Amino acid sequence: MPTLEDNKRFWSDEYDWETLGNEWSADWGGPDMQWYGTLLPRIHAFVPTGTILEIACGCGRWTRYLQGLCTRLVGVDLSERCIRICRQRFRDLSHVEFHLNDGTSLAAVSAPLDFVFSFDSLVHADIDVIEAYLSQLAGLLRRDGVVFLHHSNLGEYARLPGFETLFSRLGFLERRLHGRDFSVDAAKVAAVAQEHGLQCISQEIVGAGGLMIDCLSVLVRRDSPRARENRIFRNTGFTREKRNLRRLARLYAFRQDDEKQH
Ligand SMILES: C[S@@+](CC[C@H](N)C(=O)[O-])C[C@H]1O[C@@H](n2cnc3c(N)ncnc32)[C@H](O)[C@@H]1O
Numbered sequence: 001m002p003t004l005e006d007n008k009r010f011w012s013d014e015y016d017w018e019t020l021g022n023e024w025s026a027d028w029g030g031p032d033m034q035w036y037g038t039l040l041p042r043i044h045a046f047v048p049t050g051t052i053l054e055i056a057c058g059c060g061r062w063t064r065y066l067q068g069l070c071t072r073l074v075g076v077d078l079s080e081r082c083i084r085i086c087r088q089r090f091r092d093l094s095h096v097e098f099h100l101n102d103g104t105s106l107a108a109v110s111a112p113l114d115f116v117f118s119f120d121s122l123v124h125a126d127i128d129v130i131e132a133y134l135s136q137l138a139g140l141l142r143r144d145g146v147v148f149l150h151h152s153n154l155g156e157y158a159r160l161p162g163f164e165t166l167f168s169r170l171g172f173l174e175r176r177l178h179g180r181d182f183s184v185d186a187a188k189v190a191a192v193a194q195e196h197g198l199q200c201i202s203q204e205i206v207g208a209g210g211l212m213i214d215c216l217s218v219l220v221r222r223d224s225p226r227a228r229e230n231r232i233f234r235n236t237g238f239t240r241e242k243r244n245l246r247r248l249a250r251l252y253a254f255r256q257d258d259e260k261q262h
Contacts, residue, residue: 029249056121138197155185
């Protein structure tokens with residue numbers, strides 16, 4: 001798995017940010033359809049709100065929508081280049097700030113946070129990185145604050161006997177998993193959250209190509225009025241949802257995603 005240093009180098013020096021990450025929304029027919037069709041329905045109960053923290057904001061694919069749903073938005077990312085681009089891209093917005101971090105620290109972020117969002121970034125992070133972030137969030141979240149975290153679920157498969165040997169033989173499969181981390185899965189995130197004063201209240205495990213490789217976890221403080229038993233859903237229809245939105249985008253998505261890097 002790539003180290004934090006590898007990540008820093010890749011996202012700052014090697015990746016071509018020409019279309020600011022919008023290329024990853026192609027399966028949905030663009031970021032608008034992905035936001036309004038897939039992401040907003042899952043987080044609508046938590047926004048609009050006061051302060052939003054976006055962890056690993058990249059070049060602002062989701063910041064663009066989140067900023068309109070809060071009174072203050074803080075973005076953190078380990079890539080200097082992403083932070084520079086975000087500062088430039090959102091320079092006219094006085095309620096938005098961006099901080100470079102080391103891949104684990106939220107020291108630059110001040111409490112209280114109402115909503116924490118991370119999507120399409122920490123699927124590559126190992127359990128130590130996830131734990132580092134979760135361990136700081138209980139202290140930063142407002143009592144009724146909420147975390148929406150997209151992370152790997154591959155750990156579920158790594159526990160199967162002989163999987164590592166099998167997996168190392170299936171190089172083609174590894175490429176299809178887009179660098180998901182093997183040390184993380186839904187159950188581990190729920191357990192780590194508990195250790196740090198948080199509680200998972202929903203986990204949607206989603207798949208690609210027949211494997212349930214990702215998880216969308218919603219977490220709250222253990223003393224939150226929203227705390228409840230974890231509800232887990234293995235959503236095998238996620239790819240269908242995506243395909244359908246792509247078809248709808250041809251009819252209903254009008255914005256040209258031609259924003260280029262500044
Ligand atoms: C695939 S991009 C996605 C960016 C954005 N979330 C989006 O969906 O457009 C991954 C981003 O995560 C950042 N990143 C990766 N690991 C990180 C970590 N441990 N802490 C902070 N940022 C991280 C990278 O620098 C990069 O900007």
